[in-house]
Amino acid sequence: MNVKVENIEKNVVQLEIEVDAAKFEEGMQKSFLKNAKKFNVPGFRKGKAPRNIVERYYGEQVLYEDAINFICPEAYDEAIEKNDIHPVDRPEIDIKQIGSGQSFIFTAKVTVKPDVILGDYKGVEAEKVEANVTDEDVEKELKRVAERNSRLITVEDRGIQKDDIAIIDFNGFVDGKEFEGGKGTDYHLTIGSGQFIPGFEDQLIGAKTGDEVDVNVVFPEDYHATELAGKPALFKVKVKEIKVKELPVLDDEFAKDISEFDTLEEYKEDLKKKLRESAEHKAKHETEDNVINKVVDNASVDIPKVMIDKHIDRLVYYFGMRLRYQGLDLDRYLNIMGMDMDTFRGQFEKKAEKEVKTQLVLEKISKVENITASDDEVNEEIKKLAESYKQNEEDFKKHLSKDDIEYIKGNIVVRKTVDMLVENAKLTVKSGNEQEEEK
Amino acid sequence: MKNPEDIIIRPYITEKSNAEVANGKYTFIVDVRATKTDIKNAVEKLFQVKVLKVNTAKYEGKTKRLGVHVGTRPDWKKAIVKIDLDPKPETYLAEGGKEVAINKKYKTSIEEYGITQ
Numbered sequence: 001m002n003v004k005v006e007n008i009e010k011n012v013v014q015l016e017i018e019v020d021a022a023k024f025e026e027g028m029q030k031s032f033l034k035n036a037k038k039f040n041v042p043g044f045r046k047g048k049a050p051r052n053i054v055e056r057y058y059g060e061q062v063l064y065e066d067a068i069n070f071i072c073p074e075a076y077d078e079a080i081e082k083n084d085i086h087p088v089d090r091p092e093i094d095i096k097q098i099g100s101g102q103s104f105i106f107t108a109k110v111t112v113k114p115d116v117i118l119g120d121y122k123g124v125e126a127e128k129v130e131a132n133v134t135d136e137d138v139e140k141e142l143k144r145v146a147e148r149n150s151r152l153i154t155v156e157d158r159g160i161q162k163d164d165i166a167i168i169d170f171n172g173f174v175d176g177k178e179f180e181g182g183k184g185t186d187y188h189l190t191i192g193s194g195q196f197i198p199g200f201e202d203q204l205i206g207a208k209t210g211d212e213v214d215v216n217v218v219f220p221e222d223y224h225a226t227e228l229a230g231k232p233a234l235f236k237v238k239v240k241e242i243k244v245k246e247l248p249v250l251d252d253e254f255a256k257d258i259s260e261f262d263t264l265e266e267y268k269e270d271l272k273k274k275l276r277e278s279a280e281h282k283a284k285h286e287t288e289d290n291v292i293n294k295v296v297d298n299a300s301v302d303i304p305k306v307m308i309d310k311h312i313d314r315l316v317y318y319f320g321m322r323l324r325y326q327g328l329d330l331d332r333y334l335n336i337m338g339m340d341m342d343t344f345r346g347q348f349e350k351k352a353e354k355e356v357k358t359q360l361v362l363e364k365i366s367k368v369e370n371i372t373a374s375d376d377e378v379n380e381e382i383k384k385l386a387e388s389y390k391q392n393e394e395d396f397k398k399h400l401s402k403d404d405i406e407y408i409k410g411n412i413v414v415r416k417t418v419d420m421l422v423e424n425a426k427l428t429v430k431s432g433n434e435q436e437e438e439k
Numbered sequence: 440m441k442n443p444e445d446i447i448i449r450p451y452i453t454e455k456s457n458a459e460v461a462n463g464k465y466t467f468i469v470d471v472r473a474t475k476t477d478i479k480n481a482v483e484k485l486f487q488v489k490v491l492k493v494n495t496a497k498y499e500g501k502t503k504r505l506g507v508h509v510g511t512r513p514d515w516k517k518a519i520v521k522i523d524l525d526p527k528p529e530t531y532l533a534e535g536g537k538e539v540a541i542n543k544k545y546k547t548s549i550e551e552y553g554i555t556q
Contacts (some may be wrong), residue, residue, distance in 0.1 A: 043453035050457065 003079045008109070011304045011420045013085060024067065025102040031066035060100055065345050068095070076108055086113040111304045116364035119298025128427035129286040131279035138272045149258060152243045159206040160242055162192045165240040166204060170215075173234045182233070186240070197223075197233075204237065213237045255302040288418050291425045292358060299361045300345075301354060311352040313347050366417040373412035375388070381408050443481035448471045451517055463491075463524040471497065471516045489523040550552045 002018040032051045041049040041057050055063070072093060080087060081310055091108035152165065160166050166189050170184030191201045203215045215235040223229040248254050255267035320330040329342070334344055363372075386396035399409075448468045456466035471477055475493040482490050496519075500512030 003513075044457075048454055053452065053457065198526060 011114045019104040027067035027071040030070050031063040114302050117300045122424040124294040125426045129283040131283040133276045146247045150245050150247050154247045159208045165243040170237045207239045211239050296361050312348045315348045366413050375411045443484045463543045464521050466519050492521040493538040539548040
């Protein structure tokens with residue numbers, strides 16, 4: 001097999017592959033065996049005609065198509081492997097010479113992975129995000145937990161105060177007439193939540209259970225129902241019940257109720273630990289992202305359009321999958337959003353470009369730095385995966401295809417590369433809290 | 440009807456006849472009036488092979504009808520010719536007592552005619 005490689009455009013390579021006659025003959029034979037059942041020659045039962053009779057009767061061209069299908073992929077794969085070409089798209093195949101007894105020559109035009117020109121990737125300056133968990137954070141978290149465990153208590157001996165929940169019936173009139181949507185029964189209104197028109201909730205303060213209150217409000221000018229905007233309205237409101245949110249007392253008892261700890265102190269400790277863990281995790285990720293972004297910015301790549309398109313395809317596909325979990329499909333979603341497919345895809349373009357570039361840059365760095373995954377590391381990773389799927393390691397291994405292992409290997413390499421980059425980066429410290437405040 | 444081209448009309452290629460080629464038996468459709476000897480001579484002349492044996496079979500044309508018109512298809516004759524697969528060179532004495540050998544060509548032209556293994 002002879003292969004001539006030619007760069008015809010940026011990132012496009014043309015391979016001229018010559019397959020020798022014997023190999024071609026083998027393909028022809030395979031092709032004949034595959035199609036033998038189809039040929040119908042007078043004097044022979046269907047599928048019983050020998051190859052030479054078939055070739056004489058139909059011409060050997062009938063066998064070409066399948067012969068090519070047998071030979072090309074094999075020859076093409078071999079050619080790209082030998083010449084270390086990394087295609088990102090299907091090849092465009094063009095036949096140059098074909099015929100039995102001759103060598104078979106074809107050209108394959110294919111877009112290849114672009115060359116990455118790396119900028120500085122060691123010692124890039126990046127912000128280091130630090131995990132910082134204060135007692136304040138713990139208190140906040142504790143409050144949230146308390147809120148979740150709160151109960152509603154009915155009060156009867158006082159009027160409505162701020163933050164109470166009033167259960168009301170209301171009926172609204174504009175110009176002495178009822179209007180659509182102005183009526184409600186057993187509505188749970190949290191006073192001070194600003195759910196209703198401004199002024200409505202304030203006027204209820206002080207009302208007691210069983211009171212009937214007339215509330216006069218003016219719809220704001222920018223009210224969403226235009227026929228009501230700017231008009232004065234009268235609401236007849238009946239207060240049926242007043243409820244107060246009672247937060248549980250934060251003590252050992254509470255800790256016992258909601259966790260496996262006996263004292264509040266212990267629970268707080270645990271909470272702090274968990275918060276720290278998640279904060280550290282997040283901080284690590286953000287730091288990594290910062291470093292990677294810097295490195296990627298420093299590098300330059302001329303990404304072929306097919307790669308971006310393919311990545312957009314993938315993103316759109318995942319988006320569609322997520323929609324399906326919510327019981328929607330992509331077509332309907334686009335309909336609702338009033339978008340067509342092109343604009344929708346356009347939204348992903350930036351993201352796709354960035355992700356592709358990141359991937360290419362990381363790949364290149366791992367190659368330059370010679371970062372590989374050893375078998376031990378792969379096994380370790382498989383073990384971890386098996387655990388997370390709650391499967392026996394051996395069983396799990398059996399189900400892994402070669403591609404899967406390749407994929408795991410790739411992941412390890414990427415992780416190691418990122419670790420290497422972070423290690424070598426000049427990190428300027430910035431705490432997580434400060435950043436939040438800045439926002 | 441003396442020309443060998445007029446005697447041998449065309450090869451008769453079927454699964455059965457094709458299988459017999461391996462044993463050196465080639466099947467032809469021949470002129471109905473041709474005798475076994477005619478066929479032998481014609482094949483030897485056309486294909487430069489040595490014929491060992493000729494078997495023939497005559498087929499009557501089928502009666503076909505198209506509306507009220509009744510007609511028959513022509514009769515035809517099939518000849519199965521066995522050729523020598525391993526011919527010995529023939530020798531004869533030429534003038535002056537010299538012995539001349541003629542190599543009988545073997546099977547090439549007969550295959551070009553349409554029967555292949």
